[in-house]
Amino acid sequence: MAATSRDLPPLYRQWAEHYRQAIAKGALSAGQRMPSVRELMQRHAISLSTALQILRTLEAEGCLEARPRVGYFVCSPAAVNLGEATDPDPRMPVSQLDGKEFVGINERISLWLEQGRLADVRIDLGSAMPAPELFDGATLNRHGAALLREFPDILVQGHSRPGTHPVFQAAMARRALDAGVQVAPQEVMATLGNSEAVNLALSAVAERGDVIAVESPTFYGLLQAVEAQNLRALEIPSSARTGISLEALELAVQQEPRLKAVVVVPHLQMPHGAVMPDEHKARLVDFCVRHQLALIEDDIYREFLDSPQPPRPLKAWDRHGQVIYCVSFNKTVAPGLRQGWMNGGRWHTRIHMLKFAKTRNMQVWAQLLTARTVEAAAHERHLRRLRQALRQQRERSVQAVARYFPVGTRLSVPAGGLSLWIELPPGASSSRLFEQALALGIRVAPGPMFSNTGRYERFVRLSCGLPFSAEVEAAYVTLGRLVQAMLDQDPLQRVAA
Numbered sequence: 001m002a003a004t005s006r007d008l009p010p011l012y013r014q015w016a017e018h019y020r021q022a023i024a025k026g027a028l029s030a031g032q033r034m035p036s037v038r039e040l041m042q043r044h045a046i047s048l049s050t051a052l053q054i055l056r057t058l059e060a061e062g063c064l065e066a067r068p069r070v071g072y073f074v075c076s077p078a079a080v081n082l083g084e085a086t087d088p089d090p091r092m093p094v095s096q097l098d099g100k101e102f103v104g105i106n107e108r109i110s111l112w113l114e115q116g117r118l119a120d121v122r123i124d125l126g127s128a129m130p131a132p133e134l135f136d137g138a139t140l141n142r143h144g145a146a147l148l149r150e151f152p153d154i155l156v157q158g159h160s161r162p163g164t165h166p167v168f169q170a171a172m173a174r175r176a177l178d179a180g181v182q183v184a185p186q187e188v189m190a191t192l193g194n195s196e197a198v199n200l201a202l203s204a205v206a207e208r209g210d211v212i213a214v215e216s217p218t219f220y221g222l223l224q225a226v227e228a229q230n231l232r233a234l235e236i237p238s239s240a241r242t243g244i245s246l247e248a249l250e251l252a253v254q255q256e257p258r259l260k261a262v263v264v265v266p267h268l269q270m271p272h273g274a275v276m277p278d279e280h281k282a283r284l285v286d287f288c289v290r291h292q293l294a295l296i297e298d299d300i301y302r303e304f305l306d307s308p309q310p311p312r313p314l315k316a317w318d319r320h321g322q323v324i325y326c327v328s329f330n331k332t333v334a335p336g337l338r339q340g341w342m343n344g345g346r347w348h349t350r351i352h353m354l355k356f357a358k359t360r361n362m363q364v365w366a367q368l369l370t371a372r373t374v375e376a377a378a379h380e381r382h383l384r385r386l387r388q389a390l391r392q393q394r395e396r397s398v399q400a401v402a403r404y405f406p407v408g409t410r411l412s413v414p415a416g417g418l419s420l421w422i423e424l425p426p427g428a429s430s431s432r433l434f435e436q437a438l439a440l441g442i443r444v445a446p447g448p449m450f451s452n453t454g455r456y457e458r459f460v461r462l463s464c465g466l467p468f469s470a471e472v473e474a475a476y477v478t479l480g481r482l483v484q485a486m487l488d489q490d491p492l493q494r495v496a497a
């Protein structure tokens with residue numbers, strides 16, 4: 001089937017790939033100056049933001065380095081030799097989309113997490129969280145103390161009504177507006193991060209035995225939540241370029257009468273980092289409206305995107321209250337507060353009722369502290385610094401994979417965020433890598449944590465949240481050696497070599 005413009009990656013990705021190949025083939029050599037933003041705009045008849053995205057994508061991939069006030073220059077080819085990781089086949093037959101197989105993953109994931117927790121971990125490349133020093137702890141402490149002085153009774157006062165403080169609601173509604181989303185302040189409900197938000201959303205829209213469409217691969221916490229609520233997860237292939245496959249969703253809806261909801265992470269999907277193009281978002285919202293499916297949007301990583309214009313959430317396309325929108329500040333503001341919020345669309349009242357029944361939560365101090373922090377001018381500066389630090393850490397990590405992992409390793413470099421999704425060469429196993437690395441004090445997240453289909457045994461997620469120190473680099477050397485040793489032991493690999 002000929003590719004239509006709908007199947008093609010966004011324009012900036014197409015041009016970034018064009019230049020990546022030119023660098024890989026030597027048409028643009030190390031040290032050479034890249035065309036400037038203006039030259040790219042003229043040469044390819046593209047907008048300023050597309051030209052900037054091309055350069056920033058290539059920079060994030062380690063193909064280019066920016067020299068302040070001079071321009072972008074081609075890096076040494078080490079990092080460029082990595083091919084893109086393989087996407088799952090979007091036309092996967094529905095017989096393979098078997099919801100019944102989704103039992104037991106909760107136990108396996110818990111086991112991996114527990115093993116990691118009990119081990120003596122020196123370098124944690126397993127959790128997608130920025131290092132503590134990348135947060136603005138001093139500002140948080142200042143705001144937190146000021147609030148306690150201003151409201152000395154805040155921690156001892158009971159609250160007769162459940163829910164969310166109006167100051168927090170107003171601040172979140174304003175931020176949503178900046179992102180292109182209209183939410184009335186009274187329809188903002190505070191949550192304990194996105195874990196609670198997504199759990200509440202699932203409880204509101206589905207009951208025991210119902211089917212929930214999730215991306216494949218997906219965040220393991222979602223697979224746990226689905227199973228813990230006696231629901232069945234149906235994995236829908238998700239591409240590292242465009243996100244969830246609408247084609248496979250169409251098939252799923254025909255075959256699964258108990259399908260009730262679709263859960264997606266549209267910006268910097270976990271684990272492969274896709275950013276869903278706007279056209280895809282519009283089609284997905286439309287699809288869910290047509291089939292009366294709840295669309296649960298986990299928008300935890302939007303602010304990590306290295307993009308001149310952060311994209312609009314799916315909620316911006318929602319005219320029917322079909323999208324349940326979930327935001328968390330756990331990874332951008334303060335993991336210690338676990339503050340998030342949600343808007344439940346047409347399920348909002350039910351979600352509010354469920355929240356009261358389950359937790360009655362009203363942590364006023366945390367809500368006011370979050371609102372004050374994110375509304376201060378310093379917050380945008382903090383976010384810029386955080387993105388910048390993570391960009392550098394990602395670049396160093398990509399270069400380390402290119403340098404120390406065996407030939408045949410592939411990865412799709414994300415346009416921001418906290419982690420890399422790496423495909424190891426045939427013959428390698430990420431479950432074995434997890435065990436062997438943990439014995440040496442290095443924690444990684446093996447691919448099978450992110451799916452119950454057994455398709456990701458050769459994938460591993462490595463976090464870029466730690467500053468790239470000599471110890472982190474040494475951990476990459478060790479991981480590369482462990483993978484190489486697996487290949488050396490695999491007779492098929494020896495024959496192939």
Ligand SMILES: Cc1ncc(COP(=O)(O)O)c(C=O)c1O
Pocket residue numbers: 128192193194195196219221265270298300328329330340
């Ligand atoms: C996609 C995704 N959703 C939700 C969470 C958890 O969110 P929170 O920490 O806000 O509960 C994570 C954490 O890693 C995640 O990657």
